[in-house]
Amino acid sequence: MAKQTISREELDVLLTTFENSLKKVSRKKYKGDPFGDDEISIGELMDVAKDLILSLRSLTRSRHTFSMLVERDERQAIASKIETLIKNTKDDRIDLLFKNLSELIRMLRGMNLRSGWSLVAGAKESAYELEQKAAALESREESLQLTLNALEKKAAEVEKIKEQISNYSKSIGQFAAKIDNREIELEKQAETSRNFEERLEEFESQQDIHLEKAKDLIRQAETALEVRTAEGLSKDFKTKAQKAG
Numbered sequence: 001m002a003k004q005t006i007s008r009e010e011l012d013v014l015l016t017t018f019e020n021s022l023k024k025v026s027r028k029k030y031k032g033d034p035f036g037d038d039e040i041s042i043g044e045l046m047d048v049a050k051d052l053i054l055s056l057r058s059l060t061r062s063r064h065t066f067s068m069l070v071e072r073d074e075r076q077a078i079a080s081k082i083e084t085l086i087k088n089t090k091d092d093r094i095d096l097l098f099k100n101l102s103e104l105i106r107m108l109r110g111m112n113l114r115s116g117w118s119l120v121a122g123a124k125e126s127a128y129e130l131e132q133k134a135a136a137l138e139s140r141e142e143s144l145q146l147t148l149n150a151l152e153k154k155a156a157e158v159e160k161i162k163e164q165i166s167n168y169s170k171s172i173g174q175f176a177a178k179i180d181n182r183e184i185e186l187e188k189q190a191e192t193s194r195n196f197e198e199r200l201e202e203f204e205s206q207q208d209i210h211l212e213k214a215k216d217l218i219r220q221a222e223t224a225l226e227v228r229t230a231e232g233l234s235k236d237f238k239t240k241a242q243k244a245g
Helices: 010-023 042-060 065-068 072-090 094-110 113-244
Strands: none
Touching: 010 042, 010 072, 042 072, 042 094, 072 094
């Protein structure tokens, strides 16, 4: 870097950039590859890098801590090495990443006691943060479990409601079928009533005709009776007259 000193804000930005670049490293690609004399795995290498970031990030917590625990030339050396690590990661040179990461760790060990104290304090703080995050995750897991239980209960209630709706639908269908059958019966009854009315009208019409015929016969009978009665009276009168003469 061209600058002879670096601020804690700039160091924090470099650490964030390095952290993000590590996320892009393919662990699957380097699975089984050993690194260094200890032959650490790619996963272990990533963990070492992350622990180092957490420790160095403690230096940027406050201006007082940054100025008191790290000398200016030490800041510059740390920043330069982090820039190199970022480049190694972007170039996918994990072998160089391991080499320069090891050099940075050795460099930090050789710095003054204040820097060493800072790394220890940072490690402790990082451990505390991890514990807090673990507790938060555990609490969140419990909350998620409660939410899941509530959702399962709600799903059971929904299933029960669906079953009730299905039963209601069947009942409504049966009721609708009964209504349809009743409508058919009423239509048949209406047809029967119409036929009965037509027959009743026909019967009444025939009754009128028969009644008129009966009345005519009665009138004819009455006329005949009157004639016969008159003839009988006339004959009887003549008989009596003849006897008297």
